[in-house]
Amino acid sequence: MKILGLEKFFSGRKGWLWGLFGLFMLALAVLPLFASGFWLRTLTLIFLLAAMAEGWNYIGGYTGYAAFGNVAFFGIGAYGTALAMLRLHFSFFPALLVGVAAAMLFAIVIGLPVLRLKGHYFAIATVALATAVGEVADYWTDFTGGSAGLTLPFFDPIEYSGQFFYYISFLLVIFGLWLTYFVMKGKMGYSWVAVREDEDAAKMMGINTTWAKVSAFALSALMAGAAGAIYGYWNTFVLPEEVFKIDYTLQMILSTVLGGPGTILGPFIGAFLYYILITLLVFFFHVGAFHETILGVIIILVMVFTPQGLMDFLSGKKKLTLSSLLENIRTHKV
Amino acid sequence: MKKKVGLLLVVIAILAVLLSACGGGQSAGQSAGQPAGNSSGNGQSAGTSSGGGQSAGTSSGGEESCTVTFGAAVSLTGKYAKEGEYVSNGYNLYVEEINKQGGIQVGDKKCKVALKVYDDESKADRSAQLVEKLITEDKVQFLLGPYGSGNTYATTAIAEKYQVPMVEANGAATKIFNRGFKYSFAVLTPAPYYLRGIIDLALDQDPNIKTVAIIAENGAFALEVAGGAKDYAEEKGLEVVYFDKYAKDAKDLSSLLTAIKAKNPDILLGAGHLQDTLLIVKQAKDLNLSPKVFGFSVGPTSPEFRNALGSDADYVFGGAQWTPELKIQSDDVFGTPQHFTELYEAKYGETPPYQAAESAAALIAYQKAIEAAGSLDRKAVRDALAQLDYMSFYGKLKFNEQGMNIYKPMAVMQNFPDGKLYTVWPKDAATKAPIYPFKPWDER
Numbered sequence: 001m002k003i004l005g006l007e008k009f010f011s012g013r014k015g016w017l018w019g020l021f022g023l024f025m026l027a028l029a030v031l032p033l034f035a036s037g038f039w040l041r042t043l044t045l046i047f048l049l050a051a052m053a054e055g056w057n058y059i060g061g062y063t064g065y066a067a068f069g070n071v072a073f074f075g076i077g078a079y080g081t082a083l084a085m086l087r088l089h090f091s092f093f094p095a096l097l098v099g100v101a102a103a104m105l106f107a108i109v110i111g112l113p114v115l116r117l118k119g120h121y122f123a124i125a126t127v128a129l130a131t132a133v134g135e136v137a138d139y140w141t142d143f144t145g146g147s148a149g150l151t152l153p154f155f156d157p158i159e160y161s162g163q164f165f166y167y168i169s170f171l172l173v174i175f176g177l178w179l180t181y182f183v184m185k186g187k188m189g190y191s192w193v194a195v196r197e198d199e200d201a202a203k204m205m206g207i208n209t210t211w212a213k214v215s216a217f218a219l220s221a222l223m224a225g226a227a228g229a230i231y232g233y234w235n236t237f238v239l240p241e242e243v244f245k246i247d248y249t250l251q252m253i254l255s256t257v258l259g260g261p262g263t264i265l266g267p268f269i270g271a272f273l274y275y276i277l278i279t280l281l282v283f284f285f286h287v288g289a290f291h292e293t294i295l296g297v298i299i300i301l302v303m304v305f306t307p308q309g310l311m312d313f314l315s316g317k318k319k320l321t322l323s324s325l326l327e328n329i330r331t332h333k334v
Numbered sequence: 335m336k337k338k339v340g341l342l343l344v345v346i347a348i349l350a351v352l353l354s355a356c357g358g359g360q361s362a363g364q365s366a367g368q369p370a371g372n373s374s375g376n377g378q379s380a381g382t383s384s385g386g387g388q389s390a391g392t393s394s395g396g397e398e399s400c401t402v403t404f405g406a407a408v409s410l411t412g413k414y415a416k417e418g419e420y421v422s423n424g425y426n427l428y429v430e431e432i433n434k435q436g437g438i439q440v441g442d443k444k445c446k447v448a449l450k451v452y453d454d455e456s457k458a459d460r461s462a463q464l465v466e467k468l469i470t471e472d473k474v475q476f477l478l479g480p481y482g483s484g485n486t487y488a489t490t491a492i493a494e495k496y497q498v499p500m501v502e503a504n505g506a507a508t509k510i511f512n513r514g515f516k517y518s519f520a521v522l523t524p525a526p527y528y529l530r531g532i533i534d535l536a537l538d539q540d541p542n543i544k545t546v547a548i549i550a551e552n553g554a555f556a557l558e559v560a561g562g563a564k565d566y567a568e569e570k571g572l573e574v575v576y577f578d579k580y581a582k583d584a585k586d587l588s589s590l591l592t593a594i595k596a597k598n599p600d601i602l603l604g605a606g607h608l609q610d611t612l613l614i615v616k617q618a619k620d621l622n623l624s625p626k627v628f629g630f631s632v633g634p635t636s637p638e639f640r641n642a643l644g645s646d647a648d649y650v651f652g653g654a655q656w657t658p659e660l661k662i663q664s665d666d667v668f669g670t671p672q673h674f675t676e677l678y679e680a681k682y683g684e685t686p687p688y689q690a691a692e693s694a695a696a697l698i699a700y701q702k703a704i705e706a707a708g709s710l711d712r713k714a715v716r717d718a719l720a721q722l723d724y725m726s727f728y729g730k731l732k733f734n735e736q737g738m739n740i741y742k743p744m745a746v747m748q749n750f751p752d753g754k755l756y757t758v759w760p761k762d763a764a765t766k767a768p769i770y771p772f773k774p775w776d777e778r
Binding site for chain 2: 036037038040041042045138139141146147148149151154158159161162235236237239241242279282283
């Protein structure tokens, strides 16, 4: 029941949190007026990661299916957009729709058989799938340009490209938050949670579980696909090894789990903390490649003490005290 | 009371994030007009150098001092850590040597050289982030390249956005330069030219050579190398009797080599990396495939090639961007490849790989361009780079309209039966005459 407390939207600590969050978003909206190109780029990366994490949250958080291949949607979004721009001479926005549509279509076609699998089998199948799609992009030279990749035109005027990609990624994140909110207060959202809590029971209650799972998968493809589309155009090139990197899947899962799976703000907060932490470690504490080790330790600590993510505490469901941390350890048997 | 703790933590966390972002914002505030106005002159670029006011101002001694700051994101960890180390060694060796001589001549004063190198972890997105930081936060005046075509691809686009010159030394793919960029230059010979030296050498040894077979690994770089070799062979009147690619990480190429054997080519050229090069030589021996010239883009020039193949490495040719043996006389800080090699060995305890030499050469290109421009203005230096025509210890430094150095020929090295590698091409820089033809496997 924890995600269904939306009716008490602006009351109690949740209201506080949303108010604070609103201020934060406002600050982000005006930031490009002051921030350097470096911070614009870093924040754009965070937004894209947050958007992917919001998408992963649909299938991994709300529906409870451990999808480990969401980077495939990211890559398909990037390739779909690039191909539409290069082969069909679309401008960016129509091309983005092509990329997103391709990613969603792929999620539906693949989701129908693959979502019948459960647990480890599903996880492994999605990893294999992402790898396979990457290989196709790598070897289908005539269509995808093979491992030489595709070169995209520049955003014009180039001086404002930093701002353009910042705002468009920011909008994508906001769209993702709205989508989460909108879906979760409707029938579709309830059916996702029902599948997560007990799929057989949900089926017996007359919920079309296939549709629930496929819709969650397709909407997570929408978010990752759009992020991929923006990423490709931003970088001005699409390479198989870049856009099908398993790192991205891991990052979106980490962000979601860190912030709180199955919550609206969790993935966004997780992505933010995760990437700001990396940036601080790398750029201000100069720990070099050790940042991955440090991050690993932090993630283990978060997993052990707050398996439901930081949202547990932020939303006021639990108090951040020693006893509640210890209780977490007991209840989740870690 | 306890209830407040969580909330407090949230507030602190979010404030911290905002503050750190604003901190970045503030330092950028001084240079809000930087991207558009960075070409407004010498004074500004000197003012933004790492030394700050002290370096721009006149010191009490009455003598003006200044600093030229270069920045680079290089792979010091991750899958390109070794190559990245060579790159950063090359940059550092140059900086050390030039500062011994007082620095770079800018107009009528000498400027010390400062270098800022970050680790990009062999990741393109980190590389882009670092270059953006070097430009907008660290305020370096000029950029040097990362290692590898992928990262170079990502970072040249950022250099172009801010109109900051980038002279790179380790991205050979021509696709980087086909985008109409004005601020990117590469000192190394581009991929399509890699195998030209071996074709020239073969025709020089035996004008009756008629046919060539070319195979390439399915990778961006290798395919460009193979495509360039095919075009050049056809231009020279050779017949390309076989042209195909094979999968990355291929474990068996015998069917491909059997097909080539049936065509009986005079020259067999391979474009790939060390592992597949070793595989091709081993399987060619098994099949007794003995063309008159057997050559590869990369592989035969590395010590691992000899270690893995033993005497089977004999007579095989390999392309090289640069070798320590080349006979070149230059008036740059290093003078000759041999002197560069001595300095490098003294400092790093190993023979310099070509990556180190070309990286040092990128800084020499900057030095000569800055000297010619007589200023540190980015636009003026860019224009001087476009006009550059200079013979360095690394070879000719000259750029075509796209910014590629197509004027420096590739060297060719051959594995000799005495177990050593010798530079055999170009003729005027060679230490030994090549052994031709390739000794057939069944006669060894």
